[in-house]
Amino acid sequence: MDSIRTVFLGTGAAAPTRTRNVSSLAIVLDGRTLIFDAGEGTQHQLQRSTVHTGSIEAIFITHLHGDHLFGLPGLLATLGLNGRTAPLTLVGPPGLERYLRAIPYLGAPYEIRVAPAILPAAFEGFDVVATEVDHSVDCYAYCLIEHDRRGTFDVARAEALGIPPGPLFGKLQHGEDIEIDGRTIRSAEVLGPPRRGRRIAFVTDTRPCDAAIELARDADLLIHEATYANDHADDARERYHSTAEEAARVAKAANVKRLVLTHISARYDDTSALLQEARAIFPNTDVAEDLLEIRLPNG
Numbered sequence: 001m002d003s004i005r006t007v008f009l010g011t012g013a014a015a016p017t018r019t020r021n022v023s024s025l026a027i028v029l030d031g032r033t034l035i036f037d038a039g040e041g042t043q044h045q046l047q048r049s050t051v052h053t054g055s056i057e058a059i060f061i062t063h064l065h066g067d068h069l070f071g072l073p074g075l076l077a078t079l080g081l082n083g084r085t086a087p088l089t090l091v092g093p094p095g096l097e098r099y100l101r102a103i104p105y106l107g108a109p110y111e112i113r114v115a116p117a118i119l120p121a122a123f124e125g126f127d128v129v130a131t132e133v134d135h136s137v138d139c140y141a142y143c144l145i146e147h148d149r150r151g152t153f154d155v156a157r158a159e160a161l162g163i164p165p166g167p168l169f170g171k172l173q174h175g176e177d178i179e180i181d182g183r184t185i186r187s188a189e190v191l192g193p194p195r196r197g198r199r200i201a202f203v204t205d206t207r208p209c210d211a212a213i214e215l216a217r218d219a220d221l222l223i224h225e226a227t228y229a230n231d232h233a234d235d236a237r238e239r240y241h242s243t244a245e246e247a248a249r250v251a252k253a254a255n256v257k258r259l260v261l262t263h264i265s266a267r268y269d270d271t272s273a274l275l276q277e278a279r280a281i282f283p284n285t286d287v288a289e290d291l292l293e294i295r296l297p298n299g
Helices: 042-048 072-081 096-101 155-160 167-173 210-215 230-238 244-254 272-281
Strands: 004-010 024-029 032-038 056-060 088-092 112-116 121-123 126-132 140-146 178-180 183-185 199-203 221-225 259-262 285-287 293-296
Touching: 004 042, 024 042, 032 042, 032 072, 042 072, 056 072, 056 121, 056 126, 088 096, 096 112, 126 210, 140 210, 155 167, 167 178, 199 210, 210 244, 221 244, 230 244, 244 259, 244 272, 259 272, 272 285
Parallel strands: 032 056, 056 088, 088 112, 199 221, 221 259, 259 285
Antiparallel strands: 004 024, 004 293, 024 032, 121 126, 126 140, 140 199, 178 183
């Protein structure tokens, strides 16, 4: 796949504010969309974003606290009103299916397939794996892992072998061997070594923990909660959340390329303290804002 685009639909903690909705993230892969968490107002944020609701292929829920879940019934119902007929995969912690059954008159005219978070979810071109993290209830962090990609096509080498640009280039790029002028040209002759698939880890809500580090190991992008700065480190411990500094230490230990902080407490109108704390440990850090988009290069 070429394009991987991450869209932050909600970056706040506990309750919406004027500038931040509660937790939700969309990852768009060549036009297919995965939703991670669906806090209250998620479908409103989708309307404000560049994400098309018809492209949603699966929804992943981290845990059953309302700021990560209460937008799910409305979103599921709206998908049905918009004419969805394709099945929808819904992944989450124990109790998610029971929660769905308790919603009166949901009436979704399509199949909802509920799967446990602990089992890997396989899709064409990528997988999503999960691990349990350290929160006050059953809570899972997720990592999207793109399948390894073919190596870079060496145009100069192909031309030197006498291959004309056009359909034969395409076959070689897709791993097919070709016949030309009585010769067999193998794709391996013009393709570089396989490229490691890109990885995006989504970690919220949790205390910093080894499970999160291992899930995010070598990720291109780690999205980690930073509910508090160090001025409220005691609150972070008591409520099973992380500070910005702790999120940065997870990023450093996991050797990720980039860290983006999310799940920001409403007490921080100015997030500069969070950013300063995190960058002191892990310089390549940013604080997410609602509707921020990040594209992962196809390198």
